[in-house]
Amino acid sequence: MTLPANETIVRRKLADEVFDRLKAMIVSGERSPGETLPSERELMTRFGVGRPAIREAMQALASLGLVTINHGERARVREITAMAAIRQVDVVAQLLLSTSPESLEHLKEARSFFERGMVRRAAEVATAEDVAALRAILEDQRSVAGDAGEFVRIDMSFHNQIAKITGNPIYSAVSEMMLGWLQEYHAHMLIWQGKSERTLSEHAAVIERIEAHDPEGAEKLMSGHLERSNHLYSHNHEGEAAG
Incomplete structure (x- = not known):
């Protein structure tokens, strides 16, 4: 041997x-x-x-x-907790994203894949209270349409709330971390009224499909919403609206 x-x-x-x-x-x-x-x-x-x-x-x-x-x-x-576990990769992830434009593209792709599945699950299990919580967030976002920073912050709260509806703490932790990493690359210096209204309209449509317990419809709308907004996250900070 x-x-x-x-x-x-x-x-x-x-x-x-x-x-x-x-x-x-x-x-x-x-x-x-x-x-x-x-x-x-x-x-x-x-x-x-x-x-x-x-x-x-x-x-x-x-x-x-x-x-x-x-x-x-x-x-x-x-x-x-799930959040404590996932936070262990926070610093490394931030370093990776800051030095690699390719990694940012990978993160956007991963987020889209993740959110499509997450919104399907939310549509399956959402209660009337869950839907009411989403609508309250949407109204909060509508009320700050002229404040770019607040608009983006509440936008992310909307997506995180969908994660919470699933009842899976790992989904919630992953959603919060992904969106936190992406926020560093969001080009939100200007939000044109037409673009912010489109975001609000898309969010409202997603809520309707969740309320109707329509996983396929919710996934289709979320996919289109993210595809439209993904280009707003870049190292060059080029873009005009929130996602």
């Missing part, structure tokens, strides 16, 4: 070993959300390591959103 050419054993940092053990405490349920982890002194004794290794491991846990660290207090385990 031929042995692999390279079987070098990599020596791990103590902080990495501590990190794995602390993470195991959280994942196994030994420490539940809201509970504190043992003190630094207790962990130093338990693992036989120095304070620097404990602190480095704690900071790594905090950066992943697994614990919160407040000065003078023990680290506390956080409740893990």
Whole structure:
């Protein structure tokens, strides 16, 4: 039998070993959300390591959103949510988008694919209260048609509300993050009255299809809406209306 050419054993940092053990405490349920982890002194004794290794491991846990660290207090385990999980890619995604126009195009395509499926699900399960919430957002958006920044902010709230209607927290988290990333590239310095009215009209039509529990119709309208507005997101910030 031929042995692999390279079987070098990599020596791990103590902080990495501590990190794995602390993470195991959280994942196994030994420490539940809201509970504190043992003190630094207790962990130093338990693992036989120095304070620097404990602190480095704690900071790594905090950066992943697994614990919160407040000065003078023990680290506390956080409740893990879909949003907390997805936020872990936030900084990397922003860096990728800022340096790669191609990645922005990929994000727009992914958003369109995602929202078409999401609006179908919303049309299947929406209640009268859900529809009323969408109409309230639409009226809020109509009332600020002359304020570009507010118009775009409420526009994104409309799409996020559709995600919430599905009842799937992962949909909501993905929607919020995608739209947050796209907002950096939205060309909304000018909103011509005709263009803002078209956005409002398209939103109203989507609401009607959701209320009618018409997944196919809702998807078709959303697809056209996003296709029209996708060009408004660019590195060059060229465009005139909201999506």
